[in-house]
Structure formats: C-alpha cells, structure tokens
Amino acid sequence: xxxxxxxxxxxxxxxxxxxxxxxxxxxxxxxxxxxxxxxxxxxxxxxxxxxxxxxxxxxxxxxxxxxxxxxxxxxxxxxxxxxxxxxxxxxxxxxxxxxxxxxxxxxxxxxxxxxxxxxxxxxxxxxxxxxxxxxxxxxxxxxxxxxxxxxxxxxxxxxxxxxxxxxxxxxxxxxxxxxxxxxxxxxxxxxxxxxxxxxxxxxxxxxxxxxxxxxxxxxxxxxxxxxxxxxxxxxxxxxxxxxxxxxxxxxxxxxxxxxxxxxxxxxxxxxxxxx
Amino acid sequence: xxxxxxxxxxxxxxxxxxxxxxxxxxxxxxxxxxxxxxxxxxxxxxxxxxxxxxxxxxxxxxxxxxxxxxxxxxxxxxxxxxxxxxxxxxxxxxxxxxxxxxxxxxxxxxxxxxxxxxxxxxxxxxxxxxxxxxxxxxxxxxxxxxxxxxxxxxxxxxxxxxxxxxxxxxxxxxxxxxxxxxxxxxxxxxxxxxxxxxxxxxxxxxxxxxxxxxxxxxxxxxxxxxxxxxxxxxxxxxxxxxxxxxxxxxxxxxxxxxx
Numbered sequence: 001x002x003x004x005x006x007x008x009x010x011x012x013x014x015x016x017x018x019x020x021x022x023x024x025x026x027x028x029x030x031x032x033x034x035x036x037x038x039x040x041x042x043x044x045x046x047x048x049x050x051x052x053x054x055x056x057x058x059x060x061x062x063x064x065x066x067x068x069x070x071x072x073x074x075x076x077x078x079x080x081x082x083x084x085x086x087x088x089x090x091x092x093x094x095x096x097x098x099x100x101x102x103x104x105x106x107x108x109x110x111x112x113x114x115x116x117x118x119x120x121x122x123x124x125x126x127x128x129x130x131x132x133x134x135x136x137x138x139x140x141x142x143x144x145x146x147x148x149x150x151x152x153x154x155x156x157x158x159x160x161x162x163x164x165x166x167x168x169x170x171x172x173x174x175x176x177x178x179x180x181x182x183x184x185x186x187x188x189x190x191x192x193x194x195x196x197x198x199x200x201x202x203x204x205x206x207x208x209x210x211x212x213x214x215x216x217x218x219x220x221x222x223x224x225x226x227x228x229x230x231x232x233x234x235x236x237x238x239x240x241x242x243x244x245x246x247x248x249x250x251x252x253x254x255x256x257x258x259x260x261x262x263x264x265x266x267x268x269x270x271x272x273x274x275x
Numbered sequence: 276x277x278x279x280x281x282x283x284x285x286x287x288x289x290x291x292x293x294x295x296x297x298x299x300x301x302x303x304x305x306x307x308x309x310x311x312x313x314x315x316x317x318x319x320x321x322x323x324x325x326x327x328x329x330x331x332x333x334x335x336x337x338x339x340x341x342x343x344x345x346x347x348x349x350x351x352x353x354x355x356x357x358x359x360x361x362x363x364x365x366x367x368x369x370x371x372x373x374x375x376x377x378x379x380x381x382x383x384x385x386x387x388x389x390x391x392x393x394x395x396x397x398x399x400x401x402x403x404x405x406x407x408x409x410x411x412x413x414x415x416x417x418x419x420x421x422x423x424x425x426x427x428x429x430x431x432x433x434x435x436x437x438x439x440x441x442x443x444x445x446x447x448x449x450x451x452x453x454x455x456x457x458x459x460x461x462x463x464x465x466x467x468x469x470x471x472x473x474x475x476x477x478x479x480x481x482x483x484x485x486x487x488x489x490x491x492x493x494x495x496x497x498x499x500x501x502x503x504x505x506x507x508x509x510x511x512x513x514x515x516x517x518x519x520x521x522x523x524x525x526x527x528x529x530x531x532x533x534x
Contacts, residue, residue, distance in 0.1 A: 175382055265368050265369045
C-alpha cells in the first residue's frame with residue numbers, strides 16, 4: 001500500500017525553480033526611491049523654500065532636530081498614544097469582528113454600528129471627545145483607537161463570513177462545540193483577513209495620531225509640523241511627515257513578518273515569493 | 276456493531292428563484308438499511324438526493340420527516356459514532372497531516388501520548404507515516420483524501436460515511452484508493468455508507484447498491500461478488516462485474532431512451 005502511494009503520487013511541488021532569476025524586489029524598490037529623490041532634489045531646488053522643499057534641505061533639518069533632541073521627545077510623545085490606541089483597536093476589534101461574523105444575532109444587532117462607524121467623520125467628533133476626556137493623553141488614545149478599530153473589525157467580520165462552510169462542517173462532524181469551532185477553525189481561517197485589516201489600520205492610526213495632536217494639546221510630531229509650518233520652515237515641516245510615512249511602511253513590514261510567522265500556510269498556498 | 280437504518284426519511288428544501296419560493300423534495304420517504312460491517316453505495320444522477328441522505332445520516336442536515344438510526348439510536352446532530360469523509364478531504368490547511376487527524380481525536384477528548392500514538396497509527400494505516408508533518412498543500416489529492424480517511428477512522432466510529440470521496444481524483448489515484456479502502460475495510464470491518472456517481476466504483480467496492488432518483492430509492496441491488504476482493508483488476512474481468520454494472524446502469528437510465 002505504501003509502495004503504491006509512493007510510486008503513483010508525488011507531493012505537489014513546493015516551489016518552481018525559476019529559469020531566469022528575476023530582479024529582487026528590494027532592488028526595484030530602492031531604484032524607484034532613488035529616482036524619486038533625485039527628481040525631487042532637482043525640481044525642489046527651483047521652488048521658493050516657503051512653498052516646497054527638497055531632500056537635502058530636509059536631511060539638514062532632520063539633523064538639526066535630531067541633535068537638539070526635539071525630534072526624539074516629539075516622537076516618544078506621539079508613539080505612546082499611537083501604540084496604545086492601536087493595540088487596543090486590535091484587542092477589541094478582532095474579537096468584536098469574530099463575534100459579529102460568527103453569530104447571526106450579533107451581526108444583526110451590532111453590524112450596522114460598525115459599518116456606520118467606519119465612515120464616521122471622526123474629525124468632527126474630536127471636539128466632543130475633548131469635552132469628555134480632556135486635552136491630554138486619553139483623548140489622543142481614543143482618537144487613534146476609534147480610527148483603527150473599524151477597519152480591523154470589518155475585515156475580521158468579512159473574513160469570518162468568507163470561511164468555507166465545509167471547514168465548519170468538519171468541526172461539526174467531529175462534534176466540536178461552537179466556541180472550539182470559532183477558536184480552532186474560524187479564527188485561523190480568518191487570520192489573513194485580520195492581518196489585512198491590521199495593515200489598513202496602520203495608515204488610519206497614523207492619520208488619527210496627527211489629527212489628535214492638531215486638535216488637542218499641540219504636542220509630539222504634530223506639534224513639530226504645525227510650529228514649523230507657522231514659521232514657514234517647510235523643510236523642517238517635512239521631517240515629521242516623512243518620519244510618519246516611514247513609520248507606516250516599517251509597521252506594515254513588521255505586520256507582514258508577523259503574518260508569515262503566524263499564518264505561514266497562507267503565503268505558501270498563494271505561492272507568493274518570500275522576500 | 277454499526278447498523279444504519281433509514282426509515283421513511285424525507286427532506287424538503289425551499290429556495291428562492293427570482294422572488295418565487297420553490298420547494299425541492301430532496302428526499303422522499305427514503306428507506307434502506309446498512310448492515311453491520313457492510314459497504315453500501317448510494318448512486319444516482321446528480322440532484323437525486325444521495326448526498327443529502329448522507330448528510331442527514333451524519334446529522335449535518337435534519338430530516339423533515341422520518342428518522343435515521345445507528346444501532347437503534349436515532350440520529351440527532353453529529354456524533355462520534357459516525358465518521359465523515361468529505362468530498363475534497365477538507366483538511367484544515369494550517370495543520371499538518373498528523374494534527375488534522377489529532378483534531379478529530381481531541382474533539383473526542385483524547386489527550387497526551389495516546390493522542391499522538393493514535394494519530395500516527397491511523398496515518399500509518401493509510402500509508403502516510405512518512406508525510407505526517409506535511410501541511411495539506413504539500414500533499415497530493417490522493418494523499419489528502421488518505422488523511423481525510425485516517426481522520427474519520429481514528430475516532431473509531433461505528434459507521435464511516437463517505438461523500439464522493441474519490442470523485443475529485445484522477446483515474447489512477449482513484450483506483451489505488453479504491454483498493455486501499457477495501458483493504459482497510461478488510462482490516463477494520465467498519466460499516467461504510469458511501470456516495471458515488473461512478474458505476475465502476477459502486478460495483479467494485481459495495482456489497483449492495485442503493486440507486487436513487489428524484490429523492491426516492493429506485494432500486495436496491497446485491498453485488499454478487501465475493502469478499503475479499505484483493506485484486507480489483509481481476510474483479511473487473513468477471514462476468515458478474517459486467518452484469519451488475521449493466522444492471523445498475525439500466526436502473527439509473529430507466530425511462531431514458533438509449534439509441
């Protein structure tokens with residue numbers, strides 16, 4: 001029997017060896033960034049420094065902010081509410097999405113708030129949040145939390161709905177209780193969707209953090225943006241903006257790395273290359 | 276022991292087509308039985324209700340009327356007395372072959388070394404001991420279905436229910452798995468009820484064949500082939516095989532004019 005198995009069937013090939021080695025992805029990305037920076041440098045220099053800036057000027061501004069220590073304290077002040085709000089959004093958004101997707105009653109009762117909440121013009125609500133929570137740390141956390149919560153929750157919810165019915169029937173046929181099916185079948189099957197939601201939320205959380213810093217106590221990286229803009233110091237203004245964008249890219253990469261760790265089968269099934 | 280009885284089982288589905296509600300009589304007073312240790316094939320054209328019958332027996336669907344019993348006990352929902360083999364194996368893609376087999380055992384409450392040993396024993400039984408750490412996408416279609424069979428057998432059910440288990444496989448793999456299933460049956464003496472649309476498969480494997488049409492049992496036929504059937508190639512050459520195959524074919528195509 002074993003013999004037949006080995007002779008007649010070979011396991012699906014793991015990965016097809018490429019005949020011609022394509023350019024690694026990071027090389028392409030690096031080339032793209034270099035071209036952008038060079039073009040920006042060339043054309044940026046021709047513009048009045050109040051209306052625009054260019055990479056070398058921004059690099060000088062970065063250096064000045066860095067050695068004065070202003071950058072690091074601003075970064076620390078921004079990251080604290082950002083990370084807490086973002087973490088809370090994951091901790092609450094994922095179970096909430098599982099609940100809404102997994103149970104008909106929860107979907108009917110709560111789904112509408114989540115859908116509506118996703119489109120909520122949060123900026124308009126910030127003054128109200130200030131009335132409730134004051135101008136400090138708490139209100140910043142809550143703004144980041146509210147912006148990040150909904151994409152995570154909705155994605156998790158959609159993921160649960162997309163779980164193949166037959167996989168759930170496998171659980172049922174082995175008499176798995178509902179909660180075990182949720183934890184051992186629905187949750188892992190939903191993981192790719194959850195991770196996509198967590199990624200989407202990074203961008204929204206970064207925007208939320210800056211909004212919070214503009215509208216409440218002016219602090220952190222948001223304060224650096226506002227103050228330098230008010231002084232027509234455009235180069236300095238770009239420093240936190242670029243840092244925030246780099247942070248979002250970095251977090252995205254980190255999440256991708258975590259995803260490959262917790263859900264390695266996903267990339268393998270899709271046959272994506274792992275760079 | 277493992278005896279299955281269908282007693283006047285009916286099942287009606289409603290479905291909405293362009294705003295109109297249609298009723299589909301998937302099962303219409305279906306009665307037949309599967310004796311202990313017997314292999315019974317359910318066969319019929321697609322939409323005849325064979326898969327629904329199997330799902331009702333598993334407890335995944337409830338019947339509208341009538342009942343299914345296993346060893347005299349009426350089926351209400353799923354139970355460890357029945358093991359299901361799904362059409363496309365339906366392994367959990369994030370678990371290795373061994374963990375997939377362990378999943379069913381854990382649901383039965385098995386823990387510790389017994390859990391690991393039992394899972395390995397059944398993977399060995401289906402010839403996959405060497406591949407037990409592979410995940411489903413690293414297994415071929417035939418290997419996946421072997422894991423599916425091991426997963427169902429491992430919980431030591433009274434009855435094995437199989438829903439077109441080899442339907443999605445290529446012809447060669449299907450033939451080797453058919454032989455392996457008979458071999459497994461010889462060793463475990465499990466009662467097996469399986470759904471198929473493949474005439475050859477029904478005749479080669481089953482002791483009796485239940486032909487279904489439009490939700491009704493059309494005919495129940497004995498297969499006059501002795502057990503064990505160690506070489507299915509030889510079985511295919513016997514006049515009994517050809518004759519039974521023709522009888523089943525007639526039963527399925529009855530009323531259809533053949534030119």
